[in-house]
Amino acid sequence: MTSARGAVRAGVLTAALAALLCTTATTVSAASTESPSPQPAAVQADVPAGVTAGVAVFDRQTGTFTEQVNSAAQFRSASVVKLLIALDVLWNRSPDTLSATDRARIDTMLRGSDDPAASTFWSNNGSGAIVDRMVTRLGLTDTARPPSTHPGFWGYTALSARDTVKIYRHLLDAAPAATRDYLLGNLRQSTRCATDGYDQHFGIAGSFNRPWAVKQGWSGFSSGGCTAPTTAAAKAADADEAAGEPAGGAAARTSAGADAVDLSRPALHSTGVVGSGDRSIVAVYTLHPSGTSYGKAYTDIGRLTRSLNVPGASRPAGTWIGTWGSGVRVRTQATTESGTITTLPAGVEVLVGCQKRGQQVSQPPYVNDWWAHLPQYGGYITNIYLSVPDNQVPGVPVC
Structure with missing residues (x-):
């Protein structure tokens, strides 16, 4: 498989990933019960x-x-x-x-x-x-x-x-x-x-x-x-x-x-x-x-x-990751031939539950056969459109 990440985007994506990791890309485990959260000592809203x-x-x-x-x-x-x-x-x-x-x-x-x-x-x-x-x-x-x-x-x-x-x-x-x-x-x-x-x-x-x-x-x-x-x-x-x-x-x-x-x-x-x-x-x-x-x-x-x-509240499990591009399709399977569930708002952050190998996709200069499963959509997007520097997202489990 050909590497999907060229120098054109490496610096931008590395910076985006660093910012993402500092703010929202932590994995959140779903609660097994809907027990109440503790009362905060002060407002914790992060605007x-x-x-x-x-x-x-x-x-x-x-x-x-x-x-x-x-x-x-x-x-x-x-x-x-x-x-x-x-x-x-x-x-x-x-x-x-x-x-x-x-x-x-x-x-x-x-x-x-x-x-x-x-x-x-x-x-x-x-x-x-x-x-x-x-x-x-x-x-x-x-x-x-x-x-x-x-x-x-x-x-x-x-x-x-x-x-x-x-x-x-x-x-x-x-x-x-x-x-x-x-x-x-x-x-x-x-x-x-x-x-x-x-x-x-x-x-x-x-x-x-x-x-x-x-x-x-x-x-x-x-x-x-x-x-x-x-x-x-x-x-x-x-x-x-x-x-x-x-x-x-x-x-x-x-x-x-x-x-x-x-x-x-x-x-x-x-x-x-x-x-x-x-x-x-x-x-x-x-x-x-x-x-x-x-x-x-x-x-x-x-x-x-x-x-x-x-x-x-019960919070969904997964890792929040930014995307790039517009009109990115969420598909029923990890192939471009499978049906389209919907498209993503341009540049939106998505919850990734796991990733798997599927059809190889080419979006010059990038090539990738890894796909991310989005549990909230019930489908997959090619990892090409995830704002991370590698084909396979570090820390995200394999489906």
Whole structure:
């Protein structure tokens, strides 16, 4: 077999590997049980450089927060507001009373983060009045309808991490059982590829083993890296959350509620419940420097989420490794002839469980017959696209 690593990339990859080993490339053993993590003496959230974050982790078993970082700070919600849209639809009614059409809309809105479905409910049910009603009903303190300059853009609703915890606490502890089971059931079925072609299994979904239920949000990116949308509605949606936000993002900060909400920087949010009995509620809101790629933001929110003290969480085994290239395919087997499961966001960090020899792949000037198994995707990528200096990754077991 010909060596796959030439001098062209050796220096860059060696530096990347050194940085990776210093930050995230340690092997994490999966817990055999979902025992709670110890209470920290202080906040342990590790916010990546350049990232603005709002974080809250609430342990329902003890009734206490284990993490709070800027938890009252307002962020534009992106698709997280779909939780409020769905709760408003079901307020004082059972899911069984929904029409087949509305039920299908809620299903795809929560599982695939479908924007046209959210826009239909937003338009039909009063737009910003939806947010006003839910603020009153749930006692939210940092949540506000979109600014008057953008009334139709539900993605500009202001939300905070601590208010998001309140939303999930209502859903878990106060909402009728039928509503709780229906909405959480949809969040447990979050699809890796959203209907607009974005990989939405970042943050909570990438950091912890199931059981979890998530509602994610993204805004201000040009490409989400997943396989192409399959529906006409999804193809019509743009990369900035369709009617949730103007194409390309706004160019300024606009006030929403009491504080100024940043409508410009790329936003990536991960919210949901984690662990047996939905023990922990996790809300992670992030803003990234202008021009940040989706893969970089995806990696940064993953590192932040993995650093958190989340009682009841079980963490997947493997080694986190950066990738390079765009449109990298995850395949069912270690061959280029096998089926494509999805594609990776460009430059994203992935969890590698093991590696094996398979078909030799040539990507000049590199040649390699080692393939990495990605347990969270259920498939393989050629080791050529791992940001490491050798064909075979040191320290990663053979499959």
